[in-house]
Amino acid sequence: MRFAAHTTTLAATLTLALGGCSAIPSDTTQQAGQLHGVWVVFLSAAAVVYALVAGLIMWSVLAYRRRDPATVQAAKFHQNVPLELAWTVIPVLVVAGLFAVTYAGERHVDSVVTPPGETVQVVGFRWSWRFLYPREHIAIDGTSDRPPELVLPANRTTEIRLSSSDVIHAFWVPAFLFKRDAIPGIVNVFDYTPLKEGVYPGRCAEYCGTFHAHMSFTVRVVSPEAFARWARERGAPA
């Protein structure tokens, strides 16, 4: 039972690693493409390390079962300095490699294009969101019953200026593989370059009280032409 469950876990991990890479989107935004690359490296490394270490554990457990119940001492070796140095140094090299991948990925994702194609101010409040398009004079206010929709043009970079008017929230679009905290007193700036038109669910990820579960929104990515049309129709005259 133990072994079967373990094998299931192992199989599931490999599934997560291999299937996970395809389940994690890479083409929704330009940034998600970068993030997807980091995911692939880490999931592959995770699968290899898990298979290696779990394999060693299960091999030891099963291969060295006690055959003579009277045994009080099996082998007596209890140290091996070269071996111990090896399993110290090799993991250092592995995590150094993972850090390099992390650093490169983060630098790309955290960099912000100036000047942005569009700017949207996003304000979280208990328990919905307000989207302000300063250039187009559009304000969209949601409620927890009627989640607001953030409209973004495809293939253009939109800068999000994120804040909160009460407690801390987090602005999360799972399909974009990205979230950032909305903190009162701070404006967090990041950008999206959506590549694929569609409607994507978004949620508050930072627990913010009673109706945190209902603090959702949607993101609709449309063509630049459709965006301009939408902005003209929605926008108030300057």
Added chain:
Amino acid sequence: MSAITAPPRELAKEGLVAWLVTTDHKKIGILYMLTSLAFFLIAGFLADVIRLQLAAPQQTIVGPHEFNQVFTLHGTAMIFLFVAPFGFGLANYLIPLQIGAPEMAFPRLNAYSFWLFLIGGLTVFSGIVTQGGAADAGWTAFAPLSDVRVSSGAGQDLWILGLTLTSISGIMTAINFLVTPIVFRAPGMGMWRLPIFTWEMIATALLILMAFPPLATAFAMLLLDRHAGARFFDPGGGGDPVLYQHVFWFFGHPEVYVMILPFFGVITEVVSVFSRKPVFGYTGLVLSAFGIAGLSMGVWAHHMFTTGAVANPFFSALSFLIAVPTGIKFFNWIATMWRGAISYETPMLFAIGFMLNFLIGGITGVMVASPPLDYHVEDSYFLVAHFHYTLGGGSMFAIFAALYFWFPKIWGVKLGEGLGRLHFALMFVGFNLAFFPMFFLGIMGMPRRVYTYPAQAGWGQLNLASSVGVALITIGTAVLVWNVIVSMRKKVPLPDDPWGAANSLEWATSSPPPEFNFRALPPIRSKRPAFDLHHPEFAKDSPK
């Protein structure tokens, strides 16, 4: 070594009064462990409520008000009142025995710390009966959510006060864990002969002394904000909500290792005894404990990658490095089993389960330590899965290993093997069924701390699987309770070492040990004095 002074006079030897006034480290250890297990049962019941509510989309078994109190108390109790205090109880019981001492260095302080812990825990839960209910700001109580304008109820105040008491209690008990093995060791028991469990407790004590005062500070600032208009965390008054997270996680991340280092010690002892081999890589195990403790003081802001307010690469790099000393422990356990003669009694089964589960917790820990990945999974169910694999699949499994392993020493009774195996099977299958699906849920976009989710999100099946897993864990826990009841009824006298090849000194005295622990101490000439005493023919092979 200084002379050991007479312990404080006992007011009573037997009965309830003896337990209320005791300064005996073994009784205090038992009180700690029993209290923490009682909180485990309560927190486990709260987990059942959570999983019932989330078993299917849009359920109304509990509403948001109740659910938010339930998950807040579940987390608070598991972390502050179960996992860490169980380690304290075990250490209280074991450290004097393992070093050949009759008592802790400061017995009265020890008693005081236990009672403060109990009162603190009850204070947290007393919020249930106040108007507005218990605290519901999560176990992290981030400002400004925990500010009085948002969380106005007395429940939040009681939560802060109760946990301040437990943090003071932890500081006092850490002083005992640090001082006792340094000054109370028996003749022959050099520092480099201390059992790994005692070493891990020394590292834990150092962590507590560095990390718990900041926790008390964070709570004091929170209370001042709430009731004295201090505005430390209020941006409207020049304060900063991110400051709370810095102070809280400066405690919170070391706390993670306060909840795991003792159990690395447990696993090391158990694996060695059931593999019939000395601990492999003793020096590496000791150094890695301090390596983990040291690094863990510099990684707090990896909980804050998505705030946009910290130097992510620095905290990411240090967090990655923790994988190295943790890996050393894994390789040492494997090398201890290698060419061993392994038997599969319940403590060993739980130790194997610990290794397989904690491995997943550790690997996913490296993943969430990478900011680009954390940007997606922070505050999602992926994170919930990750930390349950470390704390539940890790620490909790090690707690059960410890329970089965030292139960005969503490009560003079071995727990039933058949029921023990059943307990393990239910726990291992139940745990993985409950928590593995959460990795997928997180990647799919399910945030943590939601009391419900829409049907169209497509999370129903995985959540149902998770709830079935928790049901199995609950049945497993009932099997454990049943096992204890059944086993306690049939007492048969046990030898000093009921496992046949145990190493450390607690196995060289009667089960249970007499008052002040030893009628006579055996000679201590190696790292495994009890083994040398019982198996002198192999004593020449014992690591010195």
